[in-house]
Amino acid sequence: MAKLPKFTNVKDVTNLQTWIDEALYLKRNPLVFRKLGSGKCLGLVFFNPSLRTRMSTQRAAQLLGMETMVMNVGSDGWNLEFVDGAVMNGNTQEHIKDAIQVMSQYCDVLAVRAFAELKDRQADYQDKILNAFVEYATVPVVSLESAIGHPLQAFADLITIKEHQTKERPKVVLTWAPHPRALPQAVANSFVEWMQESEVDLVVTHPEGYELAPEVIKGTKVEYDQHKAFEGADFIYAKNWSSYTEYGQVLSQDESWQVTAEKMALTDNGKFMHCLPIRRNVIASDEVIDNSLVIKEAENRLFSAGIVLKKILENI
Ligand SMILES: NCCC[C@H](NC(=O)CCC(=O)O)C(=O)O
Numbered sequence: 001m002a003k004l005p006k007f008t009n010v011k012d013v014t015n016l017q018t019w020i021d022e023a024l025y026l027k028r029n030p031l032v033f034r035k036l037g038s039g040k041c042l043g044l045v046f047f048n049p050s051l052r053t054r055m056s057t058q059r060a061a062q063l064l065g066m067e068t069m070v071m072n073v074g075s076d077g078w079n080l081e082f083v084d085g086a087v088m089n090g091n092t093q094e095h096i097k098d099a100i101q102v103m104s105q106y107c108d109v110l111a112v113r114a115f116a117e118l119k120d121r122q123a124d125y126q127d128k129i130l131n132a133f134v135e136y137a138t139v140p141v142v143s144l145e146s147a148i149g150h151p152l153q154a155f156a157d158l159i160t161i162k163e164h165q166t167k168e169r170p171k172v173v174l175t176w177a178p179h180p181r182a183l184p185q186a187v188a189n190s191f192v193e194w195m196q197e198s199e200v201d202l203v204v205t206h207p208e209g210y211e212l213a214p215e216v217i218k219g220t221k222v223e224y225d226q227h228k229a230f231e232g233a234d235f236i237y238a239k240n241w242s243s244y245t246e247y248g249q250v251l252s253q254d255e256s257w258q259v260t261a262e263k264m265a266l267t268d269n270g271k272f273m274h275c276l277p278i279r280r281n282v283i284a285s286d287e288v289i290d291n292s293l294v295i296k297e298a299e300n301r302l303f304s305a306g307i308v309l310k311k312i313l314e315n316i
């Protein structure tokens with residue numbers, strides 16, 4: 001059987017520049033492909049909360065003529081079992097492989113959100129829920145943020161950078177910022193991976209102990225001095241993540257890492273970015289957020305999702 005198309009990682013993009021150009025075309029002509037998805041249904045499966053991903057991906061599908069169904073498995077479904085061969089005489093009521101095969105019969109594309117649990121690094125980095133969908137679904141699978149990546153977000157961020165860059169090769173800084181809770185590395189991982197495929201100079205800055213996975217960071221420059229990293233930057237992308245090395249731990253809540261107007265003044269008229277939702281006056285100050293690209297990034301989620309769904313519809 002031929003391999004199904006999927007979108008779980010930057011490696012699923014055939015030509016990044018073409019995809020960006022097509023997304024910008026879709027933004028100017030949002031209804032131009034409205035016959036493509038006629039009679040097709042996108043199923044969105046959520047293990048975790050969402051505002052942007054839920055609404056923008058549904059709208060993107062509707063603009064392509066698709067119908068959509070949302071299943072909040074995390075709150076409304078049966079308790080799912082993930083272990084193969086489990087004797088299910090406890091709290092789990094349905095095996096993930098049965099649920100996925102069933103949902104595949106109702107939908108032409110399945111999209112899934114399943115965050116990291118932040119307890120066991122090996123388990124999270126195997127991305128078991130997303131990979132169970134890839135393994136058992138009989139239709140194409142799209143990641144709506146998995147344990148280790150958020151490719152639809154990174155694609156929207158890249159589109160936003162392309163729209164706002166004034167230099168051929170902008171300096172893009174990913175900065176860690178403080179947060180009261182332990183958050184996954186998924187958004188940071190995908191941002192790094194997508195920037196590595198783009199014509200930008202990427203610098204990552206974070207306190208010691210917040211190093212991202214070696215297979216993600218590769219040769220990307222890490223600057224532990226946040227002020228130094230900000231110098232001359234064109235884009236500042238803030239995100240909190242919990243420690244990868246001391247897995248899932250909050251090692252620092254150092255407020256001095258908050259992005260402030262004073263810090264933004266070190267950049268070359270740099271633009272602030274964040275995937276949202278953002279904790280105001282924790283990650284960044286109100287002033288920084290109110291003069292940023294965050295709302296435009298969220299708008300571009302319509303077109304990153306639109307192009308991903310268009311590519312899949314063209315290949316099924
Ligand atoms: N989809 C965008 C980010 C989702 C998630 N953020 C959060 O859970 C924030 C929750 C809070 O602010 O408590 C993350 O970091 O991966």
Ligand SMILES: NC(=O)OP(=O)(O)O
Nearest residue numbers: 050051052053275276
């Ligand atoms: N940025 C993002 O994915 O937002 P939601 O978690 O609200 O979907």
